[in-house]
Amino acid sequence: MRTLGTHRFIVGHVLDALRLLPGESVHVVCTSPPYWGLRDFGLPPVPWPEVEYRPMPGLPPIRVPAWGGQLGLEPTPEMYVAHLVLVFREVWRVLRRDGTLWLNLGDSYAGSWGNYHPHSSLGKRGQQLKESSRWNRRAYEGREDFLPPTAKPTGGLKEKDLAGIPWRVAFALQADGWWLRADVVWSKPNCLPESVGDRPTKSHEYVFLLAKSPRYFYDAEAVKEPAVTHFYDKRYLPGAPPRERSNEPWNLHGPLKPHSGFKALDTTCGRNRRSVWEINTEPFSGAHFAVFPKALAEICILAGTSPMACPACGAPWERVVERKRTLDGEPVEPGGWPTEGGRRLGPQGVGHWRFATAAETVGWRPTCSCPGNDGSGRCVVLDPFGGAGTVTLAAMGLGRDSVYIDLKREYAELALERCGFKGSGRLFDSHDWSLEEIPPAGAVQSPFSEGAVATL
Template structure:
């Protein structure tokens, strides 16, 4: 079963080297005011005055993540970026900050980043992880959002992606990517400029029309690329919980990562647990999920989600159980005579 813990990511209540995998999406800088009982609480990540202070705080949280991670473990972190001077941004995480607070955290004069420039927060964080914490950045995976939110700008492209970073402590670590391999594409490539098919496309030998070599012989499929197209998912929270949360990331993200970078029965942690997505999926995949969050409201929400039959069935990839109408008797409770 999943463990839902009210705690602070700056001081995780977990023993050293106890976790096989961390999958997390920390609060974004200057975007939301997380609350308990309708009241903003102090100490939450993302409430810093400048992006530099935000990255500093996130690095300290990451240092704590590294403490609880096994040498064979992996750390996967999702972060979105933000524009300097922007009053709005394209994000699946809807802003609930006041306009004055939002502007204060993106004021070009205060933060030293030119107006209309991306702040580069994901990469500022990633480079600090390498330089300050000595982590190994194994991959940057682009989260392409096919149902991303529209934007009203007319002088740049619409942002429809976010970054995920895969870090490890050691060069050798647990990985089994076979469960997430993709079906092989056609072994024979299309002709170049109407000519003969490229010899580089012959099955079992080399790669695509560019001539880049790759292994096409694995029966489990091709190695996934570094761009994953995954749609955002709405989360409908029961009214009786009294909690609104717009930032639950899709279950497909932790599902892929957990299957490939954690052993069966391993421990999977999300130190910014929120709605409990990571713990929910970890439990469905036969791991021990731990969700840590400062908010009692979100811990209550995560407890509901990780125990609700419909949510659990969805996380496991099964059909949800049929609802039973109040007062309706189950089929096997009916008094039906069977002809002999």
């Protein structure tokens, strides 16, 4: 019998919260940290220790001094990258050796007054904006004392420079030991318009796939996408008359034409997921400014976890796939192709024949040798920057356990309500949850009204 779902919510500094988790206890990490210089989330300043990291494999290390402030409001890109490297060093410890990290990051520009950075030099336009009604005085009051006055405001970037933050972080993590396996472009068809006239409107972000080792768990079948074949061309639809195509150019009209590289010629078979994901952003009425879509989190979780796991060691079960070749929907053995006019038809689907190779999941098998492994364990999903709880909500819907971490108590309360643990009705009656708060360094613990830890 499978165990109940368990979801752990931790409020506190991400470094302190990650230290509460056992080593190699998480199967997949799906997260979107605060972006650099874009938004003040109203979080309390927290201490960040001195960090040394390499900005890219082969380059000399950079040493960043200790600092106190909010992640994303660092005065330089180098300091922001250093703090993320520090966070993901702790993530490395809690992630299983066969686990994966899916990291969503967006970019920003230097000197953009549309997205005020509290350490930017004000200038004439900044002074005008500061006096205008658009300036949030309460949000930025006193922020200038977060760092020494000698710190450079943009780390040497020119005004209007694209900072390149996603790739800076990806290369720094690669130099820190992570395997950088894929750069996924999240294309947003419904992106917000931008009031710019000297560059294209940005409509994409990055999702990096990173791993602790070159071999890791990845369920490609779970995240397949619809295949695109030449059968979209009406000349190749079933029932079309046979045609002589010896002199027909292959690239004439139609998206794809049959060739020897095709192994599956049917859109129902699916294809390996591509590296551009077209996913709409989702509206959210809660008090959180940056919520990525649940559909994006679901793809990452499905690819990095299994619906079954060993209850002893947590090793995920792997999918058993059987591939069958069909002709016009009927099974066919290799070599048993029909002939037409004395010509043997091969798997390329010459003429009106419709060939396909279907992949069918016939079961699951364990990847460990633990005795009594009945697959009743559950994979664990971690989001160290939980925000509104999108990753937790996706994990619950897919039958995975989760760990949520965020510094802001209001966000944790919002996530609990969104996941159905508070408010009217529960989304998943069979799920347990716990809530705990880590007091800031040197502070007295301030428990929640229902207790520091609540379990239902």
